[in-house]
Amino acid sequence: MIELAWRNLWRQPRRTLLTLAVIALAGAVTVFLLALQVGSYATMKSNTLRIFDGYAQVQGPGYLNDPVMRRAFGRPDRLATAIQDIPGVGTAAPRAATYALVSLGPHSVGAYVVGVAPQAEKRVSSIPRSIHSGRYLQPGDSPEVVIGQALARNLGVKVGDRITLLGTARDGSVAADALTVRGIFASGVSTLDRQLVEMPLSRFQADFAMPGMVNLLALSGNSLSRVQAALPEVRRIVAPEHLVVRSWGELEPGLEAAIRLDASTSMLWYASLVIVVVILLLNTLLMSVLERTREFGVLLALGMRPDAAAGMVWIELLLLLTLGLSGGIVLSSGLVAWYGTHGLALPGASGVFAQWGLPSRMYPQLSAFSLLTGPAAIAAATAAAGVIPYLRIRRLQPVTAMKAA
Amino acid sequence: MQILGLLLELAWRNLWRNWRRTAILLLAVGIGVWSLTSFASLMQAWSASSLDAGLRNMTGQGQIHALGYLDDPGVVHRMPMPSGRLLRLLDGSAIAQWAPRVSVPAIIQSEYETYPITLTGIAPARERGLSFIAHTISQGRYLAGRNDGGVLIGRKLAARLHTTLGRRVVLMSQAANGAMAERGFTVVGIFSSNPANESDLVFTGLGTAQTMLGLAGGAQGELTGVSFDLRDIAVLPQFIKAIRAAAPHLDIQPWSVLLPLVSAMTQLSDSFIWVWLAIMFSLLAFGIVNTLLMSLFERTRELGMLQALGLKPRFIFLQVMLETLLLIGIGVGAGLLAGAATILAFHKGLDLGFLAAGAQWLGAGQVLYPRFAAGEFFGTGLVIWVLGMAASLWPAWRTVRRAPIDAISRAT
Numbered sequence A: 001m002i003e004l005a006w007r008n009l010w011r012q013p014r015r016t017l018l019t020l021a022v023i024a025l026a027g028a029v030t031v032f033l034l035a036l037q038v039g040s041y042a043t044m045k046s047n048t049l050r051i052f053d054g055y056a057q058v059q060g061p062g063y064l065n066d067p068v069m070r071r072a073f074g075r076p077d078r079l080a081t082a083i084q085d086i087p088g089v090g091t092a093a094p095r096a097a098t099y100a101l102v103s104l105g106p107h108s109v110g111a112y113v114v115g116v117a118p119q120a121e122k123r124v125s126s127i128p129r130s131i132h133s134g135r136y137l138q139p140g141d142s143p144e145v146v147i148g149q150a151l152a153r154n155l156g157v158k159v160g161d162r163i164t165l166l167g168t169a170r171d172g173s174v175a176a177d178a179l180t181v182r183g184i185f186a187s188g189v190s191t192l193d194r195q196l197v198e199m200p201l202s203r204f205q206a207d208f209a210m211p212g213m214v215n216l217l218a219l220s221g222n223s224l225s226r227v228q229a230a231l232p233e234v235r236r237i238v239a240p241e242h243l244v245v246r247s248w249g250e251l252e253p254g255l256e257a258a259i260r261l262d263a264s265t266s267m268l269w270y271a272s273l274v275i276v277v278v279i280l281l282l283n284t285l286l287m288s289v290l291e292r293t294r295e296f297g298v299l300l301a302l303g304m305r306p307d308a309a310a311g312m313v314w315i316e317l318l319l320l321l322t323l324g325l326s327g328g329i330v331l332s333s334g335l336v337a338w339y340g341t342h343g344l345a346l347p348g349a350s351g352v353f354a355q356w357g358l359p360s361r362m363y364p365q366l367s368a369f370s371l372l373t374g375p376a377a378i379a380a381a382t383a384a385a386g387v388i389p390y391l392r393i394r395r396l397q398p399v400t401a402m403k404a405a
Numbered sequence B: 001m002q003i004l005g006l007l008l009e010l011a012w013r014n015l016w017r018n019w020r021r022t023a024i025l026l027l028a029v030g031i032g033v034w035s036l037t038s039f040a041s042l043m044q045a046w047s048a049s050s051l052d053a054g055l056r057n058m059t060g061q062g063q064i065h066a067l068g069y070l071d072d073p074g075v076v077h078r079m080p081m082p083s084g085r086l087l088r089l090l091d092g093s094a095i096a097q098w099a100p101r102v103s104v105p106a107i108i109q110s111e112y113e114t115y116p117i118t119l120t121g122i123a124p125a126r127e128r129g130l131s132f133i134a135h136t137i138s139q140g141r142y143l144a145g146r147n148d149g150g151v152l153i154g155r156k157l158a159a160r161l162h163t164t165l166g167r168r169v170v171l172m173s174q175a176a177n178g179a180m181a182e183r184g185f186t187v188v189g190i191f192s193s194n195p196a197n198e199s200d201l202v203f204t205g206l207g208t209a210q211t212m213l214g215l216a217g218g219a220q221g222e223l224t225g226v227s228f229d230l231r232d233i234a235v236l237p238q239f240i241k242a243i244r245a246a247a248p249h250l251d252i253q254p255w256s257v258l259l260p261l262v263s264a265m266t267q268l269s270d271s272f273i274w275v276w277l278a279i280m281f282s283l284l285a286f287g288i289v290n291t292l293l294m295s296l297f298e299r300t301r302e303l304g305m306l307q308a309l310g311l312k313p314r315f316i317f318l319q320v321m322l323e324t325l326l327l328i329g330i331g332v333g334a335g336l337l338a339g340a341a342t343i344l345a346f347h348k349g350l351d352l353g354f355l356a357a358g359a360q361w362l363g364a365g366q367v368l369y370p371r372f373a374a375g376e377f378f379g380t381g382l383v384i385w386v387l388g389m390a391a392s393l394w395p396a397w398r399t400v401r402r403a404p405i406d407a408i409s410r411a412t
Helices: A002-009 A013-053 A076-084 A118-124 A149-155 A190-195 A201-207 A224-241 A253-291 A293-301 A306-342 A349-354 A368-385 A387-394 A398-403 B002-017 B019-059 B084-090 B155-161 B195-200 B206-213 B233-246 B260-298 B300-308 B313-346 B353-361 B374-409
Strands: A056-059 A091-104 A107-116 A131-134 A144-148 A162-168 A174-185 A196-200 A216-220 A244-247 B062-066 B095-109 B114-122 B137-140 B150-154 B168-174 B180-191 B201-205 B225-230 B250-254
Touching: A002 A306, A013 A224, A013 A253, A013 A306, A013 A368, A013 B260, A056 A224, A076 A091, A076 A216, A076 A224, A091 A118, A091 A149, A091 A201, A091 B114, A107 A118, A107 A149, A107 A190, A107 A201, A107 B095, A107 B114, A107 B168, A118 A216, A144 A149, A144 A190, A149 A174, A149 A190, A174 A201, A190 A196, A196 A201, A216 A224, A224 A244, A253 A293, A253 A306, A253 A368, A253 A387, A253 B019, A253 B260, A253 B353, A293 A306, A293 A398, A306 A368, A306 A387, A368 A387, B002 B019, B002 B313, B019 B225, B019 B260, B019 B313, B019 B374, B062 B233, B084 B095, B084 B233, B095 B206, B114 B155, B114 B195, B114 B206, B150 B155, B150 B168, B150 B195, B155 B180, B155 B195, B168 B206, B180 B206, B195 B201, B201 B206, B225 B233, B233 B250, B260 B300, B260 B313, B260 B374, B300 B313, B300 B374, B313 B374
Parallel strands: A107 A196, A144 A174, B114 B201, B150 B180
Antiparallel strands: A056 A216, A056 A244, A091 A107, A091 A162, A091 A216, A131 A174, A144 A196, A162 A174, B062 B225, B062 B250, B095 B114, B095 B168, B095 B225, B137 B180, B150 B201, B168 B180
């Protein structure tokens, strides 16, 4: 039966080739665009999260919506060790944070002051690597800070200057300290460069009267997906301490919403593409069936069951799909592999991506999802549409069919 | 001319000899054109919406600042109130609205919390229509005048500060003399806007801000900037040029410089439309060629006969081309009609619903207003039509060359 279908296909080689071209092109387009989307989502997510947030965070229950220093918890080291033992999670970096006033001489600026553990921080955030003058904090540093580039400019601060910090401690008293600027960083994210000050965690805890306490643990690992997979386990560990785990989507709701918006609008595009392809294929198939009405009549008269005759046409369709889609997949895998390493430059994209600290090139990413979703949708839709010629053949009467022109 | 009419009629009849095939191809072309036009208009609506949101978001179509302010916004880079030629241009007929502002980084404190924000002193009447503030007040009132001593804060900031209407907050910022200026304010209004605005922006009266920051000297005091809207945004480049000539020592920029993200998004969606046009067209081209080849193949004998009877090959070619002209033309027409209907159906606004949060974060509104842009609309249709004709050249030419040979050599 398959052989019969196969031979039928090549009775009209030109038509078959053109049809294959349609399928292959559509398959390739969906695979490539999907790979491009998946790739850019992945870079957007990991680049955004790697700058400062981390792939997930452990926080006190109300901290997400009301990030105030009061909502702190103790014994972070014990928790961090337990969490780091979970496979997939690399580091749990403790942080304490508050807003305070930073001044140099007459200049004062409001800043987001974060106490960090320098070694752990290096594995969670890219800020230690984006120091453009001076150096990052080291274990053993105490009255020392690194600050953002724009903040340094607004204050008129250079590396080596002493700045004063003025804020409210956890117990309501005044927190004040004099700190030496060790380094200035340029993360590329304007809010961070304008507001962020990092200082050693122990000094922060002393200044703000919260000994041994932190506001959050920032988690990282080899990949976002592995950290994501480890979250239930993290949740189990922190639940007895009355702490919660915040996933990347909760930390960056805007980014998640933007990705959801882009994904749903592109579904519209893909749907219209699949519809057009199905119609074009149906056209070819229906024509070839009508042409062969007489032939089918003969087959039926010779004793072929209508089911079998109709099934044969369906097999023809499946063969077409298999050939065309595998061609499309091969073609687009090549394209994706090429652009995956060289990047695809888009006009006007640099401004859009700079917002997330990304380069202006997009790197498509090949995965089972991007490779198979589009072709599977085309195959399913077309195979379903194949019901029309199938039913048509089943209805044929041998005598009238043979009489057909 | 007479033969053309004859060929046209022949072409028309040929189309409907196999009406099923024609109908299916029409459907394919129609859906292709429909998706192109309606999506293009949706993307334009998106661009327009993010542009509008961006402009209302304190930017305006253009801004005037002292040199250096955009790099380092603060009281250090201040400018005098517009006067002379600049003032005449601003008050001229080209401008719909302009507003003076004092906008500086500041720190806000409630009894409980401290946050860094941007404090902007505004002339309330002049801001109406120019920026989002006046129509997004959700609690309390808008500012009453330039010397209003109350502040407007965002809903999110109010929650973070644990403060509410009628309570007092303290604002601190660097004044013109370099010292820290500090002043207590009463919260008179709370606005609801996008999350960034709600947590970062605080407004008070222009005069109040000038007094606090030591900018009240001279007849009208000093500003950090002016924002303006033109009556017709199309003349913005020329107007920027004119105003730069009138005030050479000031930094005057159009929105495209002030909002690089919005302008990049517009470019990106424009280029995506063309990529999509290319993809759709390639698919349709294969479909058109395939269908045409099929229908010509069936008629090999008939075409050979016509030639034998003396119809010149170029007329056969012409007839085939007329057939495609009609076929694709009808398909394009149907697609355009469907596209227009879609745009019309949504011209009162397409609510993004559950996707609105993403839209807002990307700087667009919750409701999109697709509009009919005749140039692009018919342009898309025309491009498909012309390219479709081009795709049919090969089958038509092939038929003319091969028909007599095939017709003779084939039995059926």
